[in-house]
Amino acid sequence: MHAWPASEVPALPGKGRDLQIHDTATQGTITLAPGPVARIYVCGITPYDATHIGHAATYNAFDLVQRVWLDTKRQVHYVQNVTDVDDPLLERALRDGHDWTELAERETALFREDMTALRMLPPQHYIGAVEAIPGIVPLVERLRDAGAAYDLEGDVYFSVEADPHFGQVSNLDAEAMRLLSAERGGDPDRPGKKNPLDPMLWMAARPGEPSWDGGSLGRGRPGWHIECVAIALDHLGMGFDIQGGGSDLAFPHHEMGASHAQALTREFPMAKAYVHAGMVALHGAKMSKSKGNLVFVSALRRAGVDPAAIRLALLSHHYRDDWEWTDDVLAEAVARLERWRAAVSRPDGLPADGVVEEVREALSNDLDAPAALAAVDRWVDAQNTSDGDDESAPGLVSRTVDALLGVAL
Template identity: 60%
Template sequence: MLSWSAPQVPGLAIVAPPVRLHDTATGERIVVEPDEGQPARLYVCGITPYDATHLGHAATYVGYDLLNRAWRNAGHEVTYVQNVTDVDDPLLERAAKVKIDWVELAERETELFRQDMHALRVLPPADYIGAVESIPLVVEMIQDLEAVGAVYRVGEDVYYDVTADPAFGKESGYDRDTMLELFGERGGDPDTPGKRDPLDPVVWRGEREGEPSWPSPFGPGRPGWHIECAAIARRYLGAAFDVQAGGSDLIFPHHEMGAGHAQALTPGTPFAKVYSHSGMVGYDGEKMSKSRGNLVFVSALRNSDIDPMAIRLALLRHHVRSDWEWTDDQLFDAVDSLAQWRKAVALGAGAPAEPVVTEVLAALADDLDAPRALAAVDAWVAATLGTDGLADTSDPDAAVSIIAVVDSALGVAL
């Protein structure tokens, strides 16, 4: 599947510090360095393309774009992989509801997502893989799981046995009651008769009338959601990689199950060194979601002549792991901030830039602390423009350095 084109990113004169991330599984901040001779490896779960990109999506992808950039500024190559769940129940249900072919709907919304990510200057994944094109990988992985006794059949469906991974539950840290509640709320089927455990997820859904299906050794059908990402990550990043990332609503069951699928094949080897999760974005007092209809779409903002850099700046005002509420005032404040930043760098000379560059890189290496990084730039702008007193233009080349670090580390083009 085609990704989107990459923005030009300036190089920096200094090397950024090693990156530390909060790990959901341990609750600790961990230095995440790639294995010797390997690039840094990142998997961020992608969209199910049945509607346009909303700001909750954008906050996640902009947030982990900071990780991609922080690693690169620390001197590492990065292999970034993302999936597109271009066949799944929500997509099929939406296509039937609006009377459009599901393939056409998936292609249309995926292309809109590409446009949104390009506009927001998110670095594209090296491998952008759809669920449909990953079916051979899924089939192969199910066969491997079958060989170790980790899957079983219930009628036409194939299920994964969660007890096959002794580490099951360690990624989320949830108790069983919480798991059962979330499993039922987030696409699972705990009440299906014949399962060994109510938490066992489907890895191959047998053919249903009116649904797309593909041939397999298990009969015609289509992949389960969790094994899609596990199979893609294993193929393109290896059996163990650096960071698995996504929204906090993916902690369970999606990331827990994906880790279990992989770890059942490599006992004792964690699927990812670190699990990092972005917070939820709310609007009108509720989590922003398609089911509630309280969405603010990136494309709608772009089409109303909002500079995408202002959208990105508004998102960066919040830590990637924070839950927060979107308001129009935040966007208007970002528009004003962006104008002030551009006014300051247009002067050429400004307050000393070196401390700002150092602080921005240090902040992003410290668990992707974008608000701290933005505060450093805000302070430089205030000093340069004399907002808090006499203007400081003591550094004749300040603007060059500020433009470079704001672009390279924060992804904001001035």
């Protein structure tokens, strides 16, 4: 599966700072200092209805991570998946009378278009669950052979007891886990499971549903969590720098994925930091495909909204915060974009070296994008009301905003 085209990232003078970021597992801020190549895995979409503002906010956060690392003169090895076979996709296709593969391909193509328009840097490896199946099957077989998985009426389940570190990503108690498991795709009440929290690794073929050859597992399809584990281990290995996604993935998805990988490798941890973006609401409720309260990036673009303004709207909120999308949020972003473009369009201006360093400092401090915007705002306000004679300043601010915030002025 191919990703989307990469926009050029301008080089800035000097060098960026190492990233300090909030880690869900330790519930504190840690400093990440990767080697020459920083490694990040971000969970991708289930392509049955893409791309809403909640998606865009999440991928914007991890785009900032990439940009901070690139500014430190590191390379970035970024991997993202597409869950192109799963119950929600099959259910939507059945409801609307569509072929599930065509639905997945169409929505994935739209996601690529949205990511390109928003200038999100693409992953080096963009892998679909279906194409990952040949690598998933051996992992499930290994877990079963090691006693970390068991059969139940043809399905294969992972035993959470097989990982002594289970629970250390989300830090939730058993009752909270059980409630979230039922809410987020698990089946804690299924009779015969060793532990209600045990997640499915391989689902035996069901009538009328797609299935693949699973070797000794029989025909079927993979569970949700093992998909990302297989892709991450194949392309990044254990101990990569960041496992990222929305806050609703901390449990069960990232918790279970970490335990799968740790049981397979007997290494800990799977990722050095588990980083989660907040949820975006509309009309007082979290944007959700099930609720249908969605604002789509593609719809905004069709209405003539500049993608740069959409991105500034996302950047005006800290990535970990839950917030609400409103017409005012977008209007403020449109006005900010106009002010910034006016300021950098002048032939000269006030010195801007300080702006570069302020933006760097803000982003290195747990991706504080609102503080970065405020730093640019201060220069812009002064630039639009004062005279300066630095011919390089407008270009430097424009390159800084492009390189570190992904906004083309």
